[in-house]
Amino acid sequence: MPEIPPDREDTPIGRAAEAAVGVRGRAGPPWPRPPRCRILTIANQKGGVGKTTTAVNLAASLAQHGSRVLVIDLDPQGNASTALDVAHHSGLSSVYDVLVEDRPLAEIVRPVGEMPGLFCAPATIDLAGAEIELVPMVARELRLAKALRAFDTSELDYVFVDCPPSLGLLTVNALVAAEEVLLPIQCEYYALEGVQQLLNTAELIRDNFNPGLHISAVLLTMYDGRTRLAADVAEDVRAHFGASVLRTIIPRSVRVSEAPSRGQSVIAYDPGSSGAIAYTEAARELAVQPARTRPGALSGAGPRVRAPGPREWPVPRSRRGTK
Ligand SMILES: Nc1ncnc2c1ncn2[C@@H]1O[C@H](COP(=O)(O)OP(=O)(O)OP(=O)(O)O)[C@@H](O)[C@H]1O
Numbered sequence: 001m002p003e004i005p006p007d008r009e010d011t012p013i014g015r016a017a018e019a020a021v022g023v024r025g026r027a028g029p030p031w032p033r034p035p036r037c038r039i040l041t042i043a044n045q046k047g048g049v050g051k052t053t054t055a056v057n058l059a060a061s062l063a064q065h066g067s068r069v070l071v072i073d074l075d076p077q078g079n080a081s082t083a084l085d086v087a088h089h090s091g092l093s094s095v096y097d098v099l100v101e102d103r104p105l106a107e108i109v110r111p112v113g114e115m116p117g118l119f120c121a122p123a124t125i126d127l128a129g130a131e132i133e134l135v136p137m138v139a140r141e142l143r144l145a146k147a148l149r150a151f152d153t154s155e156l157d158y159v160f161v162d163c164p165p166s167l168g169l170l171t172v173n174a175l176v177a178a179e180e181v182l183l184p185i186q187c188e189y190y191a192l193e194g195v196q197q198l199l200n201t202a203e204l205i206r207d208n209f210n211p212g213l214h215i216s217a218v219l220l221t222m223y224d225g226r227t228r229l230a231a232d233v234a235e236d237v238r239a240h241f242g243a244s245v246l247r248t249i250i251p252r253s254v255r256v257s258e259a260p261s262r263g264q265s266v267i268a269y270d271p272g273s274s275g276a277i278a279y280t281e282a283a284r285e286l287a288v289q290p291a292r293t294r295p296g297a298l299s300g301a302g303p304r305v306r307a308p309g310p311r312e313w314p315v316p317r318s319r320r321g322t323k
């Protein structure tokens with residue numbers, strides 16, 4: 001007769017159940033809330049690296065654990081609005097009205113369905129025109145920062161700004177408005193290419209507009225544990241960004257990619273899935289270890305956003321020694 005394990009959590013299914021309870025915010029001590037609202041811009045001009053997925057799932061997880069979180073969708077594709085099931089068809093009030101028409105942010109913020117504490121400022125396709133319409137405007141880089149300053153963030157713990165895959169004026173507005181950059185990096189071959197341009201842009205913004213801007217977190221996404229390449233990329237990113245890289249790695253998970261089609265975060269869609277557990281763990285890291293990566297953030301003395309020279313840039317191991 002097979003032996004019955006003494007503890008429920010000592011079996012794989014038991015561990016999954018325990019983790020799911022944790023994802024739902026019913027296990028362990030409550031997460032600390034920051035003393036004041038943290039504004040994080042999620043940026044990487046490379047497309048499809050997990051910016052939106054990260055914004056939505058970190059936000060949902062933090063809200064699940066008692067924080068009040070606003071997701072600002074700054075991408076004309078409106079993917080974050082879709083994933084959070086917030087109406088965003090053309091003509092509705094949206095981030096476009098805030099950036100281009102000077103409407104108050106409070107007018108467009110919507111609560112997210114069944115997730116208390118989670119809010120979304122939706123983007124419509126109208127935002128696609130904003131990149132051009134902003135060009136002749138006065139203080140065009142500062143429009144989101146001004147809107148956020150006029151908005152009462154005292155009731156919020158986190159604002160996540162989901163950027164489009166470009167370094168245009170929308171992303172520039174996001175980098176001017178935030179103090180922290182969260183950089184998702186996909187664990188694959190071309191992952192690191194282009195990150196240097198983002199760092200250069202962030203450095204310029206830091207020097208000209210926003211002295212407190214710093215990279216507070218790098219998150220490795222879509223990790224496929226079966227490939228040597230993913231491990232090499234992860235190792236190289238850690239070698240370069242050091243302690244800013246969250247220990248948690250987000251695995252590639254079908255549940256993560258299915259959740260947006262249900263208008264849900266993966267946290268709500270399948271709390272026991274590997275993706276939900278990983279995003280919950282990444283959110284917990286962000287919540288409990290802010291001091292680790294933002295020393296002196298208020299004084300602007302935090303780690304500099306540094307653009308590595310070409311010789312410093314880590315080459316994925318798989319490309320070393322090849323032509
Ligand atoms: N961990 C994951 N496992 C499986 N699929 C994922 C994972 N993370 C993201 N995806 C899928 O990969 C695609 C790209 O993700 P996402 O939209 O978050 O990237 P993005 O950087 O916001 O893209 P864009 O640059 O177009 O805004 C989506 O279809 C998403 O569902």
Ligand SMILES: [Mg+2]
Pocket residue numbers: 051052053075079162163164
């Ligand atoms: Mg996106």
